[in-house]
Amino acid sequence: MGMAHRLGSVSFVSLFGLVAGVSLCSCGAATDRPALDQQTREATGSESDPGASGDGSADGDGSTNGGGSGAPALDREAALAATWQELGVPGASNGPDIASTPSGWFALSQRTIGDARAPSAWQSYLYRSPDGIRWQSVAISDQADNLWLRGVAYGGGHYVLAGKRMGEGDALFHSTDGEHWQEYSVATGAPSGIADVVFAGGQFFALSTFRTLVRSTNGVDWQVIDLATTVMPLDVAFGRDQFLLVGSGDVQRSSDGLSWQPIRLDCAMPGACISDPSGNVLQGLHNRAVFVAGTYFIDQASSADGVTWQSLPGQYPLANVAGYVVGTSADSALAIWAPGEAPEPLDRVRYVDTLAPADRALRMRWNGAIEPSEQTAENFPDGEPLPETIEFPIASGADCTSATCVTVGNRIYLLAGAR
Numbered sequence: 417m418g419m420a421h422r423l424g425s426v427s428f429v430s431l432f433g434l435v436a437g438v439s440l441c442s443c444g445a446a447t448d449r450p451a452l453d454q455q456t457r458e459a460t461g462s463e464s465d466p467g468a469s470g471d472g473s474a475d476g477d478g479s480t481n482g483g484g485s486g487a488p489a490l491d492r493e494a495a496l497a498a499t500w501q502e503l504g505v506p507g508a509s510n511g512p513d514i515a516s517t518p519s520g521w522f523a524l525s526q527r528t529i530g531d532a533r534a535p536s537a538w539q540s541y542l543y544r545s546p547d548g549i550r551w552q553s554v555a556i557s558d559q560a561d562n563l564w565l566r567g568v569a570y571g572g573g574h575y576v577l578a579g580k581r582m583g584e585g586d587a588l589f590h591s592t593d594g595e596h597w598q599e600y601s602v603a604t605g606a607p608s609g610i611a612d613v614v615f616a617g618g619q620f621f622a623l624s625t626f627r628t629l630v631r632s633t634n635g636v637d638w639q640v641i642d643l644a645t646t647v648m649p650l651d652v653a654f655g656r657d658q659f660l661l662v663g664s665g666d667v668q669r670s671s672d673g674l675s676w677q678p679i680r681l682d683c684a685m686p687g688a689c690i691s692d693p694s695g696n697v698l699q700g701l702h703n704r705a706v707f708v709a710g711t712y713f714i715d716q717a718s719s720a721d722g723v724t725w726q727s728l729p730g731q732y733p734l735a736n737v738a739g740y741v742v743g744t745s746a747d748s749a750l751a752i753w754a755p756g757e758a759p760e761p762l763d764r765v766r767y768v769d770t771l772a773p774a775d776r777a778l779r780m781r782w783n784g785a786i787e788p789s790e791q792t793a794e795n796f797p798d799g800e801p802l803p804e805t806i807e808f809p810i811a812s813g814a815d816c817t818s819a820t821c822v823t824v825g826n827r828i829y830l831l832a833g834a835r
Contacts, residue, residue: 490737490738490820490822490831490834491738492738492740492752492754492760494820494831494834495737495738495740495742495752495762495831495834496752496760496762497833497834498764498820498831498832498833498834499764499765499766499831499832499833500750500762500764500765500766500829500830500831501766501810501829501830501831501832502765502766502767502768502827502828502829503548503549503768503808503810503816503821503827503828503829503830504768504808505521505523505551505808505826505827505828506523506525506541506543506551506802506806507523507525507541508525508526508527508539508540508541508802509525509526509527509528511525511826512524512525512543512826513525513566513567513568513612513826514568514823514825514826514827514828515568515569515570515575516570516823517570517575517594519546519594520544520545520546520547521544521545521548521823521828522542522543522544522554522568522570522575522594523542523543523544523545523551523568524540524541524542524565524566524567524568524577525540525541526538526539526540526541526564526565526566526579527539527541529561537561537562538561538562538563538564538582539560539561539563540556540560540563540564540565540577540579541553541802542554542555542556542565542568542577543806544594546817547815547816547817548815548816548821548828548830549807549808549809549810549815549816550805550806550807550815551805551806551807551808552804552805553802553803553804553805554594554595555597556577556589556597557589557597557599562581562582562583562584563579563581563582563587564579564580564581564582564609565577565578565579565587565589566578566579566610566611566612567579567610567611567612567613567614567622567623568613569613569614569615569620570594570615571615571618571620572615572618572634573592574590574591574592574620574634574635575590575591575592575593575594575635576588576589576590576591576613576615576620576622576632576635577589577597577613578610578612578613578622579609579610580608580609580610584601585601585602585603585609586601586602586603586604586606586609586610586622586624586630587599587600587601587609587610588600588601588602588610588613588622588630588635588638590634590635590636598636600636600638602622602630602638602640603640604622604624604626604628604630604640605624605626605627605628605640606624606625606626606627606628607625607626608625608626609624609625610622610623610624610625610630611623611624611625611648612650614651614652616652616653616654616659617654617659617673618633618654619631619632619633619659619673620632620633620635621649621652621661621673622638623648623649623650623651623652623663624648624649625648626647626648627642627643627644627646627647627648627649628640628641628642628643628649629641629643629649629661629676631673631674639674641674641676643661643663643665643668643676644678645665645666645668645678645699646661646662646663646664646665646666646667646668646678647663647664647665648663648664648665649661649662649663650662650663650664650701650702650703650704651663651702651703651704651705652705653705653706653707653712654707655707655710655712656707656710656720656721656722657671658670658671658722659671659673660705660707660712660714660722661676661705662702662703662704662705662714662715663701663702664700664701665678665698665699666678666679666680666699667679667681667699667702667714667722669722669723679722679723679725680699681699681700681717681725682725683697685716685717685725685727686716686727686729686730687700687701687702687715687716687717688700688716688717701715702714702715703715703732704732704733704734704743706733706734706735706736706741706743707736708733708736708739708740708741708754708755709739709754709755710755711755713728713731713733713741713743713755714733715732715733716728716729716730716731716732718733718755729746730745730746730747731743731744731745731746731753731759732744732745734824734825735822735824735825737752737822739754740752740753740754741753741754741755741759742762742824743759745759745761747759747761748760748761748762748763749761749765750762750765765829767827810830812832814830814832815830816828816830819831819832819834820834
């Protein structure tokens with residue numbers, strides 16, 4: 417097994433600070449735009465809750481923020497009645513990866529400088545927020561012009577960033593406070609390096625772009641694992657004292673996160689198998705793994721033990737929210753359901769890119785300047801530094817310290833009217 421090597425560190429003192437007592441959480445991925453959600457693979461849950469997809473931390477599916485001002489706990493009826501308002505999140509040029517922690521959210525994004533076909537630099541940007549509205553940039557490394565970080569995760573008091581240094585190799589960063597970062601190198605052998613990092617069952621898993629998984633219990637000491645029959649790992653969930661991994665190829669399970677056993681799904685199940693150009697039948701692609709109320713959910717399938725699976729045609733579970741599955745279904749862009757029950761549509765969802773121009777202009781305030789469009793490369797001309805502080809206020813003035821918020825993949829939703 418490969419091991420990580422320590423490189424350097426950088427310190428950063430936040431100018432924004434954090435609000436004491438704010439309890440926030442991440443709740444998976446859900447949207448009516450599955451192509452974007454499929455890029456977000458933060459496997460999560462609450463280890464202390466047998467009905468959650470346990471990752472043992474606040475960075476997980478299966479919980480909502482308590483709120484610094486006593487925001488109400490979320491239940492199914494409240495979720496159905498609430499308006500799910502997407503909040504603005506800072507991104508350099510792409511949809512950022514998001515992690516939730518007891519002290520706030522982190523958003524990680526990247527951009528290239530110069531000709532996209534032959535960039536002169538690769539840059540990664542990290543922001544943090546205590547309330548889902550106001551964001552402060554965080555320095556990652558003094559050597560930042562070849563840094564391409566794609567995943568952020570939190571668990572057990574540890575923060576981890578994952579990706580690669582272009583031209584050098586895979587890169588992992590660890591922190592115990594989200595401000596002072598130590599870099600480690602690891603060799604996955606994957607041509608495109610590490611694509612994401614998740615926290616599940618008390619362990620971090622860095623997901624490579626080809627067949628390898630990098631595992632750690634503390635974010636510092638890493639071990640490279642060959643998955644053999646899962647070509648591209650995309651997600652890991654934990655429940656019933658075992659881990660479940662999905663991606664392109666076999667679904668796999670493990671009792672310790674080190675040794676993995678492939679599980680072959682019946683090709684009669686929807687989406688279970690694909691055919692290659694030569695006509696060979698292979699196991700298919702599954703983007704998400706979620707554990708809810710004693711049951712594993714993956715794309716169009718569920719299982720009580722990770723071995724025997726039953727079909728759930730048209731159901732794509734994306735998150736454990738308050739002990740329920742949130743995902744997409746054939747009848748609804750966003751829905752909520754319990755194991756063994758039919759999905760109920762969440763009809764009151766407002767996305768940033770569907771707001772009226774005036775509402776968007778009010779919401780998207782970049783460092784004091786109004787930008788009536790979403791965060792895109794056009795907002796930041798080639799090479800121009802991103803702002804140190806960013807705000808995305810909403811008309812009601814609410815934030816995640818006073819209202820219930822959930823994180824769904826790379827989107828944060830404020831649930832207006834939840835009781």
